[in-house]
Amino acid sequence: MGGVHPHDNKLSADSAIEQFPIMDRVYISMSQHLGSPAQPVVQKGDYVKTGQLIATASGFISANIHSSVSGVVVSVEPYKDISGNTVTHIVIDVQGDEWESSIDRSEELKREINLTPAEIIKRIGDCGVVGLGGASFPTHVKLSPPPGKTAEFLIINGAECEPYITSDYRLMVESPEEILIGTKVMMKALGVKKAYIGIEENKPLAIEKLKSFNYPDIEIVTLAKKYPQGGEKQLIKAITSREVPSMGLPIDAGVVVQNCGTAFAVYEAVQKNKPLFENVVTITGDCTQQQRNFRIRVGTPIEKILDQVGRLPKDAAKLISGGPMMGKAVSNISASTVKSTSSLLVLTEQQTKRQPEGECIRCAKCVQVCPMGLEPYLLNKLARLGRNEDLESERVYDCIECGSCMFTCPANIALLDYIRMAKADVLKIMRSRPKK
Amino acid sequence: MGTTLIFTIVVLTGLGVFLAVVLFIIAKKFNVQEDPRIDLVEAIMPGANCGGCGYAGCRAFAEACVKAGSLEGKFCPVGGNDVMMQVGEKLGVAVEQKAPMVAVVRCHGTCDNRPRTNFYDGTSSCKIMNSLYSGDTDCRFGCLGGGDCEKVCPFDAIKINPRTGLPEVDQDKCTACGACVRACPKNIIELRNKGPKNRRVYVSCMNKDKGVVAKKACSVACIGCRKCEKVCPFGAIKVEDNLSYIDFNKCKLCRKCIDECPTKAIWSVNFPVRVPKPQEVADEVSQVIEKEQ
Amino acid sequence: MRKLLVSPSPHIHGNESTRKIMRDVLIALTPSLLVSIYFFGFSAIQLVVVGALTCVGVEYFIQKYLMKIEPTVDDLSAAVTGVLLALNLPPSAPWWLMLIGSIVAIGVAKMTFGGLGHNIFNPALVGRVFLLVSFPVMMTDWSIPTSWFREGIDAATGATPLSIVKEGLSRGETLETILAAHPDLSYIEMLFIKTGGSVGEVSALALILGFIYLLVRKVVRPHIPVTILLTIALVSGIFWMIDPTQYTDPLFNILTGGVLLGSIFMATDYVTSPMTTKGMVIFGVGIGLITVLIRYFGAYPEGISFAILIMNSVVPLINKYIKPNRFGKEVKHG
Known part of the structure; x- marks a missing residue:
C-alpha cells in the first residue's frame, strides 16, 4: 500500500567504512536516546578512559552513556544540540586513546553466546545500546516485552529505504556475520525461534553476503524498493503480512523490530563487552567533494567532520542529520554527533528549497502514496482549521511522518508540516483523557 | 363549483387546525426552560466571541455568569469594567474592578x-x-x-x-x-x-x-x-x-x-519626550568639546 | 559562518507540479486535435484557439481584477478547460458560441467557486451543457465544414450515429432497418474516424492513444475510465440481450458519442472526481449507468455529459463516506 520512489542516490555505497580520526575535544550529549536524559557521574577534572561509564540511565526509558575517548573532563555544561536547543554535555579534552581493559579489542569473531537471556538484556542496557534506526529507543527496553505480550519473531531492518544513506549497507557488506550473531543474541534474549532480515532489492551485495553464512533460523528477505519500506509497520507487513494495530506497537503483532546497526552494536556489547560509543556515519551529498562512510566517535563536532571531507561546498544550502525524507535539518553545525547519527547529508538550494504553495487540485496522489491509508489532503485542511475532533476520527495519530504525501504533492503544499503539528495536538488531547 | 370551494375551505381549515395542534404539542414537549437573564446578559456582551474570558464564547460566558450567581473570577477583558458593571447591575451582584x-x-x-x-x-x-x-x-x-x-x-x-x-x-x-x-x-x-x-x-x-x-x-x-x-x-x-x-x-x-x-x-x-535640563545640556556640550580636544 | 536553510522534513520533492500535469493532459489531447484538424480544417483550429485563449483570458481577468490575487494561469489548467470545451462542440459551431461557452466554463463553473481545486462541476462540461440548452439547434448541427486536407471526400453526413438511431427508433423502426439504411455506421469506421459528432469525438483510436500516454505518465489512474466503459458495456449488454431490435449493442455504445472523450478526459478531472480508489469505482459505475439510461430512455441521444455532471455533484458525499483502507485495525480506546 502506498509509498513513493525517490531517486536512490547511494553515492557512498562503494566507499568502505573508515575510522574517523579522534578530535582534540568531544562534546557528549546526555540526551542521545528517547526518554529522560542520562545523569552525569563524572565531574570536571576527572580522567576517563575510552568506554568508561560517564552518565547513567535515569528512569525506565533511558540509557547509559560512555566516554568515546580517553582524557580529562573539562566541563559538564549545557551546550546547543543540532537544533539549537540546550542539552547538558560532558566535554572531554582528549589524551591518547586508552580503552577500558574489560573491552575485548581482538579482531576474532566470538560466535558462541554464553550469557543467559536476562544477562544479555542487562549487558545491553549497561552498554547503553539504543536503536540506531532513528528513534533511538533504548534497546534493552525494547527487548523486554511488557507482561502479557510475547514476541514470535525478530525482524532486523536492513531496508535503508532513505535515499543517500549507506551506513547500514556498508555494515551489512563489511560485517555480515557480526550482524547475524547480534541477531542470534537478541533472539536468545527474546526467546524467539525465528528471525528475518529485511533488505531492499537494490542491495544485492548485502543480501549475498548475509546469505553466505549458515544461520538456518535467520531468513534473509528481499524487499521491493520503495519508500518507506523500512518503516517499522511497513516492514512487518511486508515480511509477516501482519498489520500492527492502530496506536499499537510491533509487539502487539508479536514482532520486535531492530535496526541492523543495532544488531551490530548488540554483538559488540554482548560478545565483546564494548559499549556503544562509536557508530557508522555516511557523509554525502551531490555537491560535496567526497562521499564517504566513517566510523565516528560519539560527540565529535559536525564542523570537524565536514572539514574532513573538504568543508561545506559553496552551493550547500542545507545540512541534514539523517536522510532527506525524515532527517532533521541542522541549524547549529558546531553541535556534535550522537549515537544514532546515521548520516550527514548536504543538499543544494535547488534540491531542497521549497517551492511556493499552490492550490490543492485534488489529484489524490497523497491518498495513493500514504502508507497508512490516510487522506493527507483532508488532514492538512482540518489541521489548518484546528478541528481536532475530526482529525481524531480521521486517525491523524496513525501518521508515521514519512513525508511521502509532501514529496509527491504537485501543488507543493506543506502537508506534513500541519499534519505533524495536528498529530501532536491530538495525541496530547487523547492522552489527557481519563482511561477507562 | 360551490362544492369545490367549500371542500377546499374545509380541507385547508382542517389542515391548519391540525398542524397548529401538532406545533403546540411539540412546543410543549420540547420546551427548554432557560433563565431569561442569560439573553439579557448576552445582549450586553461585546459579541466578539474571542474566548478571552476563558469560555467558548459570549453566550457561554453569559450562561456561566447567570448560573454562578456571582461574578467572582469572571471578567470580560474586551468589554472591560463598563460591561462588567452593567452585567452586575442586571444580576444584582457585586463586581470587582480590574485595571485595564x-x-x-x-x-x-x-x-x-x-x-x-x-x-x-x-x-x-x-x-x-x-x-x-x-x-x-x-x-x-x-x-x-x-x-x-x-x-x-x-x-x-x-x-x-x-x-x-x-x-x-x-x-x-x-x-x-x-x-x-x-x-x-x-x-x-x-x-x-x-x-x-x-x-x-x-x-x-x-x-x-x-x-x-x-x-x-x-x-x-x-x-x-x-x-x-x-x-x-x-x-x-x-x-x-x-x-x-x-x-x-x-x-x-x-x-x-x-x-x-x-x-x-x-x-x-508613551512617556513625553524628556527635555534635558539646561545644566545637563551644558555638561554634555562641554564633554563633547573635551573629547574633541 | 554560512547560513543554512532549516525546515521540517521531507527535504526533497518529487518534482511534480500542477503545470507539468496539465501539460501532459494537453499532450495527450494532441492526437485527437490533429485528427480533428485534418478532418474539420480551419473550424477546428478556430474553436480550439478561441477556447484556450478565452479561458486563459477570463481566468486572468477574474484573478487579477476581481479576486485581486496573483493570476495563476501559467498552471495551464484554464487552457486545458478551453481545449476540452472546443473538443466537445460540433465542428460547425461559430467562434462566438465557443467564446460564450468558455466564459461560462471559467467564469461561472470555475471561478465563482474559488478557482482551481474548488469547483464542484467540471468547467468544460458545464460550458457544453450551458450551450446545449441555450443554443440547441447550433449544438446539434452536425454538418461538416470543409477542410483543406480532405477535398473530394463526401461530407454530406449530418448526424451522429446516436442521433440517427434515436430518431429512427422514435419513428418506430427497428435497429436492423436503421443500420441497414446507414452502411457507414460500421465499427471499423467508428474506431478510426467517424464523420458525425463533435470535434474531439472523430477518432476513438486517437483518444485511446491519449489515454495510454496519460497512464504511462501516471497522470490518471485507469479506474474511472475503465469502470465507466465496463458499466456501459454491461448495462447496455443486458438490454441488448433482452431486445436486440430496440437496444443498441455494447460495442456500439462504447464507440459512439462522447463516451471515450468523456470517460478519459472529463470524468478523470482531478478536481471533480473522488479521492479514493473505491470512490473512483463508484463514480465510474454511476456515470456508466446514467449514460446508458439517458441514451435508451432520455430525450437526448447522448447522456455522458449529464451523467458526469450528476456524478460530480455526488463526489463530496463519496469523499465523506468512502475512506481508503486504513493500515492497522483500530483499537477502541478511552
Whole structure:
C-alpha cells in the first residue's frame, strides 16, 4: 500500500567504512536516546578512559552513556544540540586513546553466546545500546516485552529505504556475520525461534553476503524498493503480512523490530563487552567533494567532520542529520554527533528549497502514496482549521511522518508540516483523557 | 363549483387546525426552560466571541455568569469594567474592578539587533517552527516572527512589522483578550497593566542565557546584570535565571532602571519626550568639546 | 559562518507540479486535435484557439481584477478547460458560441467557486451543457465544414450515429432497418474516424492513444475510465440481450458519442472526481449507468455529459463516506 520512489542516490555505497580520526575535544550529549536524559557521574577534572561509564540511565526509558575517548573532563555544561536547543554535555579534552581493559579489542569473531537471556538484556542496557534506526529507543527496553505480550519473531531492518544513506549497507557488506550473531543474541534474549532480515532489492551485495553464512533460523528477505519500506509497520507487513494495530506497537503483532546497526552494536556489547560509543556515519551529498562512510566517535563536532571531507561546498544550502525524507535539518553545525547519527547529508538550494504553495487540485496522489491509508489532503485542511475532533476520527495519530504525501504533492503544499503539528495536538488531547 | 370551494375551505381549515395542534404539542414537549437573564446578559456582551474570558464564547460566558450567581473570577477583558458593571447591575451582584490591561511583546530582537544565523524554509508558523528547532537566531527565547499572534487576534490589534520581523501591538485596538498570549509558543507576550496615561515600563527580553551568550545573540538582550534590581526604589524588579522582570503592580514608573540598563533592554512607552535640563545640556556640550580636544 | 536553510522534513520533492500535469493532459489531447484538424480544417483550429485563449483570458481577468490575487494561469489548467470545451462542440459551431461557452466554463463553473481545486462541476462540461440548452439547434448541427486536407471526400453526413438511431427508433423502426439504411455506421469506421459528432469525438483510436500516454505518465489512474466503459458495456449488454431490435449493442455504445472523450478526459478531472480508489469505482459505475439510461430512455441521444455532471455533484458525499483502507485495525480506546 502506498509509498513513493525517490531517486536512490547511494553515492557512498562503494566507499568502505573508515575510522574517523579522534578530535582534540568531544562534546557528549546526555540526551542521545528517547526518554529522560542520562545523569552525569563524572565531574570536571576527572580522567576517563575510552568506554568508561560517564552518565547513567535515569528512569525506565533511558540509557547509559560512555566516554568515546580517553582524557580529562573539562566541563559538564549545557551546550546547543543540532537544533539549537540546550542539552547538558560532558566535554572531554582528549589524551591518547586508552580503552577500558574489560573491552575485548581482538579482531576474532566470538560466535558462541554464553550469557543467559536476562544477562544479555542487562549487558545491553549497561552498554547503553539504543536503536540506531532513528528513534533511538533504548534497546534493552525494547527487548523486554511488557507482561502479557510475547514476541514470535525478530525482524532486523536492513531496508535503508532513505535515499543517500549507506551506513547500514556498508555494515551489512563489511560485517555480515557480526550482524547475524547480534541477531542470534537478541533472539536468545527474546526467546524467539525465528528471525528475518529485511533488505531492499537494490542491495544485492548485502543480501549475498548475509546469505553466505549458515544461520538456518535467520531468513534473509528481499524487499521491493520503495519508500518507506523500512518503516517499522511497513516492514512487518511486508515480511509477516501482519498489520500492527492502530496506536499499537510491533509487539502487539508479536514482532520486535531492530535496526541492523543495532544488531551490530548488540554483538559488540554482548560478545565483546564494548559499549556503544562509536557508530557508522555516511557523509554525502551531490555537491560535496567526497562521499564517504566513517566510523565516528560519539560527540565529535559536525564542523570537524565536514572539514574532513573538504568543508561545506559553496552551493550547500542545507545540512541534514539523517536522510532527506525524515532527517532533521541542522541549524547549529558546531553541535556534535550522537549515537544514532546515521548520516550527514548536504543538499543544494535547488534540491531542497521549497517551492511556493499552490492550490490543492485534488489529484489524490497523497491518498495513493500514504502508507497508512490516510487522506493527507483532508488532514492538512482540518489541521489548518484546528478541528481536532475530526482529525481524531480521521486517525491523524496513525501518521508515521514519512513525508511521502509532501514529496509527491504537485501543488507543493506543506502537508506534513500541519499534519505533524495536528498529530501532536491530538495525541496530547487523547492522552489527557481519563482511561477507562 | 360551490362544492369545490367549500371542500377546499374545509380541507385547508382542517389542515391548519391540525398542524397548529401538532406545533403546540411539540412546543410543549420540547420546551427548554432557560433563565431569561442569560439573553439579557448576552445582549450586553461585546459579541466578539474571542474566548478571552476563558469560555467558548459570549453566550457561554453569559450562561456561566447567570448560573454562578456571582461574578467572582469572571471578567470580560474586551468589554472591560463598563460591561462588567452593567452585567452586575442586571444580576444584582457585586463586581470587582480590574485595571485595564494590554498585550506587551517582550522581545526586541529586530533583524538589526539580533542577526539571523540560519534561514527557516518551512511553513510560516511559530508553532511548527518551535517544535522543529530553537529558531533562526542564536537566541532560543526570542520571537520567531511566524505571526501566530497576528493570525489569532480577533481584533486586528497585533501585526508583524515586516521591517523588524517583530509583532507590534496597537494599544487602542487591543482588548487584552489574551489570544496572542496563548498562541505564542515562546511565551513572549504578556498581559500587563495599561498604566496611567498608557505609560508602561517593561523588560523587553526573555533571554535566560548567561549574559555573554545572550549578548552575543542579541545586542539588546537582558544580561541579568542586576543593575536595575539594585536601582529600583520600590523593589519592583527581580532578576531570576539571568533575566530581569518588572512587577507592574509595584512599578511606579520612575524610569531609573532605564538609564541604568547597559543593553537598553528596558523599555518605556508613551512617556513625553524628556527635555534635558539646561545644566545637563551644558555638561554634555562641554564633554563633547573635551573629547574633541 | 554560512547560513543554512532549516525546515521540517521531507527535504526533497518529487518534482511534480500542477503545470507539468496539465501539460501532459494537453499532450495527450494532441492526437485527437490533429485528427480533428485534418478532418474539420480551419473550424477546428478556430474553436480550439478561441477556447484556450478565452479561458486563459477570463481566468486572468477574474484573478487579477476581481479576486485581486496573483493570476495563476501559467498552471495551464484554464487552457486545458478551453481545449476540452472546443473538443466537445460540433465542428460547425461559430467562434462566438465557443467564446460564450468558455466564459461560462471559467467564469461561472470555475471561478465563482474559488478557482482551481474548488469547483464542484467540471468547467468544460458545464460550458457544453450551458450551450446545449441555450443554443440547441447550433449544438446539434452536425454538418461538416470543409477542410483543406480532405477535398473530394463526401461530407454530406449530418448526424451522429446516436442521433440517427434515436430518431429512427422514435419513428418506430427497428435497429436492423436503421443500420441497414446507414452502411457507414460500421465499427471499423467508428474506431478510426467517424464523420458525425463533435470535434474531439472523430477518432476513438486517437483518444485511446491519449489515454495510454496519460497512464504511462501516471497522470490518471485507469479506474474511472475503465469502470465507466465496463458499466456501459454491461448495462447496455443486458438490454441488448433482452431486445436486440430496440437496444443498441455494447460495442456500439462504447464507440459512439462522447463516451471515450468523456470517460478519459472529463470524468478523470482531478478536481471533480473522488479521492479514493473505491470512490473512483463508484463514480465510474454511476456515470456508466446514467449514460446508458439517458441514451435508451432520455430525450437526448447522448447522456455522458449529464451523467458526469450528476456524478460530480455526488463526489463530496463519496469523499465523506468512502475512506481508503486504513493500515492497522483500530483499537477502541478511552
